[in-house]
Amino acid sequence: MEVGQMQRRLLDYTKTLLMEGFLDGQFLQLQQLQDESNPGFVVEVVSLFFDDSEKLLNDLTSALDQPSVDFSRVDSHVHQLKGSSSSIDAQRIKNASLAFRNFCEEQNVEACQRCLQQIKQEYYLARNNLETLFRLEQQIVAAGGSIPMLEMGF
Amino acid sequence: MNVSEKTVRGDGTNNSATRNRVSVLVVDDDPTIRTIHKALLSSMGMEVEVASDGQQAVNLHQMGASYNLVFMDMDMPVMDGLQATRKLRAMGIKTMIVGVTSRNFGSDIQDFLQAGLNYCIVKPLTIEKVTPLIGEVIRNM
Numbered sequence: 001m002e003v004g005q006m007q008r009r010l011l012d013y014t015k016t017l018l019m020e021g022f023l024d025g026q027f028l029q030l031q032q033l034q035d036e037s038n039p040g041f042v043v044e045v046v047s048l049f050f051d052d053s054e055k056l057l058n059d060l061t062s063a064l065d066q067p068s069v070d071f072s073r074v075d076s077h078v079h080q081l082k083g084s085s086s087s088i089d090a091q092r093i094k095n096a097s098l099a100f101r102n103f104c105e106e107q108n109v110e111a112c113q114r115c116l117q118q119i120k121q122e123y124y125l126a127r128n129n130l131e132t133l134f135r136l137e138q139q140i141v142a143a144g145g146s147i148p149m150l151e152m153g154f
Numbered sequence: 155m156n157v158s159e160k161t162v163r164g165d166g167t168n169n170s171a172t173r174n175r176v177s178v179l180v181v182d183d184d185p186t187i188r189t190i191h192k193a194l195l196s197s198m199g200m201e202v203e204v205a206s207d208g209q210q211a212v213n214l215h216q217m218g219a220s221y222n223l224v225f226m227d228m229d230m231p232v233m234d235g236l237q238a239t240r241k242l243r244a245m246g247i248k249t250m251i252v253g254v255t256s257r258n259f260g261s262d263i264q265d266f267l268q269a270g271l272n273y274c275i276v277k278p279l280t281i282e283k284v285t286p287l288i289g290e291v292i293r294n295m
Contacts, residue, residue, distance in 0.1 A: 038193065
């Protein structure tokens, strides 16, 4: 596949992720922070987020499995997940976290466990989508091309 | 004590606050957010240091570091943003301190403001949110 085609494929894929609510303008701002002095910035940040989130999700699973659930601890983890997901623009994880916090306030264990399952699904979806995005970028760079940037308001 | 060594010289002054460059301290326990905010603020021409909780931020100031602007997360382990802000104000620190939170309850934000913040904004930082703050810092330099 020639570079131009790969670049168009990347742009189309990015647009799809934006339209399906996986990403928003904040991700495009992150891409704009990437430059020659910091070429791996987006991958670095997203990897940090996913590693941290995986730990949080494991902690949440363990916290909700306790015979007596410590909801303040659960809420604290979800709050952290909400904060960091908004910074890398993982909108669907952030929205699922908002619902989760409401059920924490109600101390509804079953609803919290359902929310956790939903967040895990969104997490794996987001991870797969962004890994695909980064693979497309790597293919373009390996073929000698540059990564095209989507303009905000496309 | 985890203190950034390059921040403090032996005479207690801050070697990050060079002339015409705004020096910023980003205080947040989330490594993703520290990385993003540092990159954003650096891209805007600022000298950026980071701390991973309120205690570290207080320690830096006690060691003699000074900044033109502090972005303070609200929820952090060891020492949260409210406690850290109160301590810094009690130490006589007049730097602009801007609270950064993902909470959206008015009462939480009010408590944070009353701890001594100049402003409070919702995460994440963006160029649009930061620019007017930098403008005010520069006008007061």
